[in-house]
Amino acid sequence: MEPSLSASCNSKKRKDNTSATQEKVKRLKTEMEGYGMFESAGLPHPPRISVLPSHLQEPVTLEELTELLHFAALGKSGGVKQPSWCRLRHQRRVKGVNVVVLDGLTQSHFYKHYLTLPHLRNSYTTRLSFTPSSNNLASGIFSSEVPGWEGSPVFQREQESRHLHEALNWHPVIRRFGTETRGLTAYTLTQEEMIKKHFPVKGMPGFEGFACTDSDDCVTDSSPLYGIDCEMCLTEKGHELARVSLVDSDGRCVLDDLVKPQSRVLNYLTRFSGITAAMLRPITTTLREVQTKLRMLLPRDAVLVGHSLDNDLRALNLIHPHVIDTSLLYRKEFGQRFKLKVLAETVLKREIQSEEKKGHNPTEDAVAALELAQYFIKTGPRQVVELQEELWGGSLTLSEPTVCESTPTQSYRFSDVLQKNGQSVAFIGKRTDIILDLSNQQWHNSDKEVLASFRRKTKCPFFSVLHFSSLSDHLNSSSPHQEQHYQRVCANLREMCVVFAGPFPAGFSEREARRLFRCCGPVRKIKMLNTTVRIHAEIEFELLEGAMLALKTLNGLHVHGQHIKVQRPVSESTLDLDLTLDALMRDPLNANHLYAVRLKPNKANHIHISAKANGHTLDAKCSDVTAMKTANGLHPAKVNGSKIDACYSELPASVSEIELIAAKQLCASSSQLSEEKLRETFSLFGMVERIFLPAKPFGQHARHACIKFESSEGVHAALSSSDELRNEKFLICPSLTPHHLHSWVAMTTPETTVDSEGEAAVEEKGWNLMCTNPQDQETELVMRKLDNRLGKLFRSLPDGTLSVVVLPGRTSSTSQLPGLCFMEVKRGSS
Template identity: 65%
Template sequence: MMLHKEAVCFRCALKYIHSRNITLNMESSSSSSSAAAESAAVATCNKRKRQNFATTPHKEAKRLKTVQNGEETVECERPSRSPRISVPLDRLQQPITANELTELLHYAALGKTGGIKQPSWCRLLHQKKVKAVNVVIVEGLTQSHFYKHYLTLRHLRTNYTTRITFTPPSTDLASEIFGHKVPQSDCPSLSQTHNGNSELHKALRIHPVITKFGTQKKGLTAYVLSQEEMIKRHYPVKGMPGFEEFVCTDGVDCVTDSSPLYGLDCEMCLTEKGNELARVSLVDSEGNCVLDELVKPQNRILNYLTRFSGITAAMLRPITTTLRDVQVKLRSLLPSDAVLVGHSINNDLVALKLIHQHVIDTSLLYRREFGQRFKLKVLAQTVLERQIQTEEQKGHNPIEDAVAALELAQYFIKTGPRQVVELHLKELWGYTIEEESTDCEPAPTPSHRFADILQMLGQSVAFLGKRSDIALDLSNQQWHISDKELLASFRRQTKCPFLSVLQFSSLSDHLKKCDPQQEHQYQRVCANLRDMCVVFAGPFPAGFSEKEVRRLFRCCGPVRKIQMLHTTVRVHAEVEFELLEGAMLALKTFNGLNVQGQSIKVQRPVYESMLDLDLTLDALMCDSANTSQLYAVKLNPSVAEGIHISARVNGHMSDPKCSGITAVKTANGLPSVKVNGQQLKLTTTTKSKLCEEAVRETFGHFGAVERVILPVKPGKHARCAYIKFESSEGRHVALSSSEDLWKENYLVSPCLTPPHLPSWVAMATPITTVDPDREAAVEEEKTHMHTTSQEQEMDLMMGKLDRRLGKLFRSLPEGTLSVVVMLGHTSAHHLPGLCLMEVKQAS
């Protein structure tokens, strides 16, 4: 009875917490009086959790319906409407530049009411509730420094949920932030700051095309429908009700202005189940037809709609092509970054039962008042001066319609919204404007600099740091000789500036004093980070090759490098994984494995840098960016049978002692494993291949899966996966069900690699080659069990920095977008920095 009540309370709490998008950490499980009772309770709980999470996509879909242009208009389940920032997982793995950072700052400060578009690389919801923007620039630090001193930086690693690699700018970042020009906009509230709008006739300012797209020419990405608009207008969207059986194309999450356009048009017949696909046509960006297929509807046809579709019974009689065949062809034909163009293309996608993320709808480009739409025939005749869908034709020609829609979109993008309206105002929209000199007199050219626009709007700006050439009035600058004075001065202010930039330079000064050893120190940082991904294994039988070691250990994840270590009588191997999770799984899975009758030991290297590794791994496991993520590998069936895992507690594998497993040498030189007398070969004939659909199907039972990332190199197939659940509870259930996953040859562990790093080793690998003498010195120092005075001083300074940033964060008002930028280096080497972002919530 008590367990039931706790489960009910838990479900209620989970529903409330999920509605607020708060990560729930459920990594610990309560103990019971007996092992049998605990096992039964866990099994029952897992079953209930799976049932609960089956409805999560529908709840999420219900919430998504309320999202309009980045602002949630009606929210029944989310009690809080505070601003929050997020970055898609795949975009997290690409570094951002100073220009992209300023895009976010412009949007956070001005928003859509200021004519600024949501940045393409991140999402800031409820921007209107952003109360202030604070940017801290930390000079001299790189991304590698952050992870080298990860345990010391408690505030930064726990209070900032979003981290992304930052490309060091060639110019002063503070000056770039204040002086960067805001894109010209047609927003009435900023009309005096934008020449384009001041020169525009007042009758055009309220034109539906101008109010939607502005006056400036933009790339095609400006006209791709957002997910919110697609949901609003009932386009097929993944996760939305009614589209569960639709097929998704393999598209990227973000397209660019150079992405290819494809025109699409479909014709339908009326069947017992409604309109069904009867013909589909696809043309490429040059207008060449790449697909034109007749399709046999699945249900009995009531009306061929020949007048519109051109389809007759005789045409469809010999056709055997099905909707499924067409879906497969479209998925193979469309590039991953393709943008589909069509006229009311939502109808075509519904007929195809296809979900495609990136579409341009020409009926929404050439907009009319009150939501009315032009017919494709009218647009083609007026804009393209081409006759389509004429009365002489027997039905529509979908190839012709697809080409027309494609060219209408290309013309709109090339010409720009303002010129399209002015050129076709009378023919399309049916009215003219009279010239009025008072309306068209150009206004004086104002400044478009970010700081100037904010001050024009009455917002305060401030810079605190060392004296430098900042594009800002002296009255808004404060210069300090130390970070301590800078922080104290900022906290003494009675009111936080709307935009404040603070430049911390103490660490940079310290690093400069360390020259010429600075590069040497960086190499040590990289070496220490790579050591985290290394395991030593052995002893192996004589003659055991590097190839055989690789085949065994790559079962746990991508292997970067293997070095065979030959002593006088035995063979060992140093295995360096690309991912922390690979090293951890190898340690837990292969330690104690008997190879050819010889038990091997898998262990971490004993270096000074590894003494706190267990603490670092625990901290990474509990990192807010990782709490809902799971790492999984799929073993070859033969390997899975040859490895026995004795016990798991909450998904953490105990050390396996596989004394009953022996191995013998086979004729082809590959190791084979004997379990209870049965021989299992570790060959490559049966490879473990992962695909997103299979991973989602397997792990979707444990909770709603938000994203699956398959790290894979070109020409290779994926062996491991990162699964991001919508809630940390999904990961918890999956880890608790590791025994069931093992039966399906899956090996799982909590996620350790930060989401913004596609490979931990790649982040820690120096970009330039190192002097051999220095490299030898680094290797020699790794064996010394002492810390230099410089390293101790650096660690103390990093701790001071973290505490000061914590005090600064606590002094910021609720609703402040807080950004901390570790600049990285551009001088001798291009070493990436790190950008941390968070919107401060009510305490």
């Protein structure tokens, strides 16, 4: 049973999500499991690019970019290694490389004018920070050296043959299981592996109430295989078993039972489970009865086979020590897994889970998992990898070659290598000193001429660099004081992370405000506003998600007979903020991501907050404090659909009622997050691909995290199941922060060499510049035209072209302003 689901949501949510889902369908098909459409159609795999997880939050340097460009243009057949920070798959199918340098643009400019750049933000699925370089980018690319390149065709053929041989040993399946054909015991999970992969294991915390099968201590290569698959429904207590199927070694069904969930069903998940209310209405079979049947049917030396089997065993509340998980058997790089549907179509040449069928058939899925395991055991790892090469996406050609230490290496300039290799090259842009024949250079002063010159070419150059300089020219002419202009951009961006709150009671301190609001995310600074009649506060979060959660959960907090109002500042720069937030949620970098903060578990006294937040009511009382009355007859409230319930211990006797309320929120904010806990909690809603936890100084714990699902369905399911998550002390919202940004505020805060007082003065100066400059309208127009030209350029590129757009950033005497690097391989539907 694969852990994908779609939780119930009201019609308004479905309507809101429909357009975003439709926009992502094309993008999702090009991701890991989306490649099944090419397999089923018998089409060759198109090239694609992805960044290694360890480098997602690392900036790209000019040297790393040229490393990628060398490999994209020359490949392993040209003696060039796969880049160390990313993977370009099916490089031999790359039809060309196009690099565009947007002179004068920084990362902050992109997000300041985010809404006016639809092509850049939607057409590129890879976006990373770019470290500014003192060198001219075009010159740096063409003059970069390609180590170890040889132009001899004989050398190239020998290289390719050797790499293919070596690639076999680099394949994840071969690295795990070797090349020899062995019996089934070689592929059963060890106890250590089961614990690591969150399988139910006897004696481990969290599985105390699980039933255990009667199993021998060990199995042999002749032990029988049994395929199993489960379907679940969403109930008040989470996901509960609704159907289970078991097949024997011959694929015969020996058990196919519907099961009555113990709790009230909230969503039958019919789209995936095939279960309906009518099917379960007459069912009286319980989970315990199913456990008894399985224990009777399974021989003592039985080996259970399933796809993502850990989810099935948790649904069954069952511990079985001998298992083979086909999602771990057919391994991919970096721990990614294939869908059962893709494996069945590619390996077994059989279609399962078709869209015409209403939900999955667990018997069909159990048989598929069983036959996949039998095929792997019979064929052996080496032949599986060789015979099913299309399954791995041509990974046999992607291994790193072994270089003989005694072999001398030479370096060649990239421009020379390209031309000696017979590949056409071109530079189009402002006149500059680059290492390239003059016949391959075309100099123009406007972006319009650069684009027209490129599109006029009868045949697109294999490798081209275009230099767009209109924005840089505009900024230089309209804003002679570049630092002042940049400070205004930074101020506008930081304002997106700000909320105003109040009125607070007299004596309410900055420390109390910080402890109250940090439950929604990391707070950069708080400024108490005492010049008004009543006390208010200006809270600046490090992340946009913090501001969003504060508005959602704290607005309307009932304090001393009055409601705290939490609101965004209103200025020209924030009038379209709602559109920006919607666009950020649909951003390809955020579509599959969810932001979560963990409230601190109960310590001593329970405190219920009495308030009305965004139309919901929060109820506050404490066991040793007089309970607060609800205002205007409001009922107990919910955050994310559930009542806020937290604690704060060891309070001084003199603490006030409002301090108790603030303390409750603060106490809830300091809970430690771990990847294991997050994966365990959120994998119920869909396949969790990666957990992003912020780096913290030694001794400190992360309070928020970003969860990346395999698809956006996992995000929608989690958002629709906020009651369940609130019981686990989680507050969630859609992700707004792309992975290359550690903090929105940090992105807009330039590093300076002045002392702390001077730095504070610079910051204050930036905030004073938040009023929109009349020239900003002209800048918006230039940015819109620039994005339109980039879109025309992208559409004119041949399919299979690696398109790279670089915002080079800027360096100054006091700061380094990072840029951005966009990467995408153009496909026919782009």
